[in-house]
Structure formats: C-alpha cells, structure tokens
Amino acid sequence: MDKNKIILCPQCKKPVTWKDNPYRPFCSERCKIIDLGDWAAERYRIPDKEIGSEEDFNENEKDILE
Numbered sequence: 529m530d531k532n533k534i535i536l537c538p539q540c541k542k543p544v545t546w547k548d549n550p551y552r553p554f555c556s557e558r559c560k561i562i563d564l565g566d567w568a569a570e571r572y573r574i575p576d577k578e579i580g581s582e583e584d585f586n587e588n589e590k591d592i593l594e
C-alpha cells in the first residue's frame with residue numbers, strides 16, 4: 529500500500545494525499561460537511577412514509593401528560 533497515494537476528493541474532485549489527511553477521503557472539512565449535508569438531505573426525503581409512527585409517538589406523549 530502506497531502511503532503517499534493521491535486520491536480525488538469525492539466532492540470537488542481535487543487531488544488530495546491520503547496520508548495525514550484528517551478529512552479523507554475529502555480534501556478539506558468544507559467538502560466533508562457538504563457531503564454530509566447532501567446525505568442528510570437525502571435522509572429527510574424518506575420519512576414521508578413514516579408519518580404514522582410520528583402520530584403514534586404523539587399519542588403516547590398525550591397519555592403521559594394526562
């Protein structure tokens with residue numbers, strides 16, 4: 529394994545060294561955060577089908593309050 533290998537940042541495609549890179553496989557903290565943000569945005573689209581379970585949670589909360 530070449531410890532000095534160069535990878536391309538998945539976000540901006542900039543060549544970046546793998547070694548001593550705390551943000552790998554990204555080139556910087558900024559690219560890492562952008563990628564995580566994209567991933568979180570994808571997740572937020574999914575829960576549309578889970579509204580039912582959210583209602584159940586509210587019901588349980590009401591029981592506790594009464």
Ligand SMILES: [Zn+2]
Pocket residue numbers: 537538539540541542554555556559
């Ligand atoms: Zn980058």
